[in-house]
Amino acid sequence: MSDRHITAQALTVEAFAPFGTVIDKAAVDPRPMNAGKARRFHDLAEVQVRGEDSRVVIGLVEAQAYPMPLSLSLVERHPLGAQAFVPLNTAPFLVVVCLDEGGKPGRPQAFVTAPGQGISYAIGTWHGVLTPFGAPQDFWVVDRGGPGVNLEEYVFDAPWAIHLPT
Ligand SMILES: NC(=O)N[C@@H](O)C(=O)O
Numbered sequence: 001m002s003d004r005h006i007t008a009q010a011l012t013v014e015a016f017a018p019f020g021t022v023i024d025k026a027a028v029d030p031r032p033m034n035a036g037k038a039r040r041f042h043d044l045a046e047v048q049v050r051g052e053d054s055r056v057v058i059g060l061v062e063a064q065a066y067p068m069p070l071s072l073s074l075v076e077r078h079p080l081g082a083q084a085f086v087p088l089n090t091a092p093f094l095v096v097v098c099l100d101e102g103g104k105p106g107r108p109q110a111f112v113t114a115p116g117q118g119i120s121y122a123i124g125t126w127h128g129v130l131t132p133f134g135a136p137q138d139f140w141v142v143d144r145g146g147p148g149v150n151l152e153e154y155v156f157d158a159p160w161a162i163h164l165p166t
């Protein structure tokens with residue numbers, strides 16, 4: 001494939017570690033709670049926030065599906081807080097991230113989640129916007145609320161074509 005074509009890989013904890021956290025209950029041993037009537041998969045991810053009057057907020061996103069291969073022209077980052085997305089169903093979704101190279105995003109890296117997995121971008125991680133494919137998908141979003149500018153966008157000189165794994 002040409003240099004502007006990228007094939008997504010299966011999401012792994014190790015590969016995603018430079019960018020944030022994979023949210024997956026399989027990563028922890030559950031703790032019993034409520035006299036054994038429930039069990040808790042504790043501390044799956046941390047949502048760090050920065051800045052005066054910062055709050056951690058929970059929202060719900062109803063996201064439309066994107067055609068594949070994805071034409072990626074823009075990535076963004078949140079300098080004041082992490083951002084976590086957890087799907088309300090078990091459909092996979094596409095996650096695109098970039099290392100920072102002198103204040104600009106480097107070559108995108110793409111991952112496809114396993115059923116039920118979510119992700120949390122670490123503070124300041126370059127990422128594509130939330131990208132379901134195949135069908136609309138709803139997500140919980142946990143990120144930073146409060147004053148200040150928490151969004152920086154970068155438009156690439158040319159689009160990248162992000163392909164699902166074959
Ligand atoms: N804007 C917003 O809440 N979502 C984006 O940050 C995104 O990562 O999709």
Ligand code: NI
Nearest residue numbers: 076078083127
């Ligand atoms: Ni974001």
